[in-house]
Amino acid sequence: MASEHGMVTKNIVVLGGSYGGISIAHYFLKHILPALPQKQEYKVVIVSAASEAMCRQACPRALISDDLFPQNKLFVSIPKQFEQYHPGQFEFIHGSATSVDHEGRVVIIGSAANSQTQVLAYHALVIPTGASTPSPLFGLNVGDEKNLREAWEEFRNGLETAKSIVIAGGGPAGVETAGELGEHLNGRAGFFSSRIENPKVSITIVTSAKHILPHLRPSIAKTAEDHLTKVGVTVIKNNRVVSVNPNNAGVSTDKIASGALLNLSDGTNLQADLFIPATGFSPNTKFLAKDILDSSTSQVDTNPSTLRVDKAGPRIYAIGDASNYARAAVHSIMAAVPVLGTNMKRDLLLEAGVPESQMPAEKVFKEDRRETQLVPIGKAKGVGAAMGWRLPSWLVWLLKGRDYWLWTVAPVWSGKQWAKES
Numbered sequence: 001m002a003s004e005h006g007m008v009t010k011n012i013v014v015l016g017g018s019y020g021g022i023s024i025a026h027y028f029l030k031h032i033l034p035a036l037p038q039k040q041e042y043k044v045v046i047v048s049a050a051s052e053a054m055c056r057q058a059c060p061r062a063l064i065s066d067d068l069f070p071q072n073k074l075f076v077s078i079p080k081q082f083e084q085y086h087p088g089q090f091e092f093i094h095g096s097a098t099s100v101d102h103e104g105r106v107v108i109i110g111s112a113a114n115s116q117t118q119v120l121a122y123h124a125l126v127i128p129t130g131a132s133t134p135s136p137l138f139g140l141n142v143g144d145e146k147n148l149r150e151a152w153e154e155f156r157n158g159l160e161t162a163k164s165i166v167i168a169g170g171g172p173a174g175v176e177t178a179g180e181l182g183e184h185l186n187g188r189a190g191f192f193s194s195r196i197e198n199p200k201v202s203i204t205i206v207t208s209a210k211h212i213l214p215h216l217r218p219s220i221a222k223t224a225e226d227h228l229t230k231v232g233v234t235v236i237k238n239n240r241v242v243s244v245n246p247n248n249a250g251v252s253t254d255k256i257a258s259g260a261l262l263n264l265s266d267g268t269n270l271q272a273d274l275f276i277p278a279t280g281f282s283p284n285t286k287f288l289a290k291d292i293l294d295s296s297t298s299q300v301d302t303n304p305s306t307l308r309v310d311k312a313g314p315r316i317y318a319i320g321d322a323s324n325y326a327r328a329a330v331h332s333i334m335a336a337v338p339v340l341g342t343n344m345k346r347d348l349l350l351e352a353g354v355p356e357s358q359m360p361a362e363k364v365f366k367e368d369r370r371e372t373q374l375v376p377i378g379k380a381k382g383v384g385a386a387m388g389w390r391l392p393s394w395l396v397w398l399l400k401g402r403d404y405w406l407w408t409v410a411p412v413w414s415g416k417q418w419a420k421e422s
């Protein structure tokens with residue numbers, strides 16, 4: 001038998017190399033593998049469409065220029081984060097999962113480098129493939145870092161001559177992007193004026209909602225709107241972009257700076273030199289069988305207490321934006337990692353024949369649903385709430401506005417965040 005020769009027979013396969021995937025891989029290597037009876041049988045394999053992890057939250061500012069963040073902190077190599085472990089315990093595959101066969105317990109992977117496919121058997125499977133935004137400016141989506149950099153390049157070229165920018169969507173990504181662009185292009189009105197008289201570039205947010213930032217109370221949204229006005233951003237509410245000409249403007253990379261004619265639901269039109277669709281996200285789950293997805297959100301239908309994907313068979317888990325266990329946010333992932341990790345540890349120990357008495361207790365995930373969202377508006381201002389408490393602008397700046405959480409990601413990527421088994 002292969003295991004008697006010390007060969008790996010049990011792959012712990014993790015699909016996606018971002019907040020969820022990298023965290024779970026470290027958690028496995030630090031806390032689960034050392035507890036398993038036949039350690040040499042196991043290996044964690046990260047399969048990721050991108051070979052680098054990036055601080056996605058920073059995109060609203062990072063898309064303007066490479067000078068705004070140290071690029072070697074914004075993007076980090078995934079395999080490098082795992083050089084600290086024994087080489088036999090970790091493997092990185094640069095490619096995309098194209099299907100999963102739950103009966104045969106294998107993942108089909110398309111290589112990022114060529115047209116080859118690979119069949120990888122899994123003993124346990126974690127699905128943290130995240131989500132894609134309609135605009136390619138806001139993260140890796142299903143491509144790799146080169147695609148994101150190309151999209152930023154196109155946008156920056158367009159920015160040099162743009163006189164009008166329209167952003168569809170009044171959520172945090174739309175508001176933050178408008179704030180960054182407004183301050184960068186128009187500056188900020190002085191202390192005694194509420195608006196910039198003749199903004200250099202007209203920037204408009206169109207939202208179908210009654211107010212921007214629907215996850216925050218209306219009074220906070222109103223303050224955000226005041227901050228936006230000061231950097232030359234106009235907000236159109238109760239209206240939506242119903243059609244765009246050309247129809248893939250702002251969506252396909254070659255049409256990022258194509259200009260667009262937008263029809264709004266009230267019958268009016270807007271012409272934009274740059275159009276940025278910031279209207280939510282769609283989970284990266286197209287490669288999965290429909291019967292394990294939540295039919296209303298297309299996310300992986302995950303047990304919200306245990307983070308197991310009960311319908312998909314034993315030892316299958318999901319976390320992050322691809323899963324329906326909680327609201328899509330980094331803090332949800334950070335809270336879920338020890339729960340998923342502990343429950344996976346139990347399942348693997350049980351499968352390896354370890355008696356129940358020697359196992360950690362099952363952990364239960366409970367989403368913190370209190371009002372929590374921080375939204376910087378340019379480099380100096382911001383609005384937000386944390387755990388139900390409204391935060392002053394300076395605190396939003398201190399926590400997030402300074403560098404869009406870049407100060408928090410290094411320990412997540414390196415695994416230091418998961419040094420303790422909590």
Ligand SMILES: Cc1cc2nc3c(=O)[nH]c(=O)nc-3n(C[C@H](O)[C@H](O)[C@H](O)COP(=O)(O)OP(=O)(O)OC[C@H]3O[C@@H](n4cnc5c(N)ncnc54)[C@H](O)[C@@H]3O)c2cc1C
Pocket residue numbers: 015016017018019020021047048049050056057058059060095096097098128129130131132133138139140141142143144173284287319320321322328329330331332333374405
């Ligand atoms: C502009 C913007 C700003 C945000 N700001 C904040 C914020 O301030 N605070 C906050 O809490 N949250 C914020 N979020 C949300 C946060 O970024 C997400 O919750 C987080 O990135 C989710 O992490 P994840 O691990 O689930 O997946 P993602 O970060 O979406 O990454 C998924 C990974 O999987 C890979 N992948 C995709 N498909 C496949 C496949 N088939 N096979 C292999 N690999 C695949 C991708 O390449 C990527 O590496 C923001 C999101 C956006 C878009």
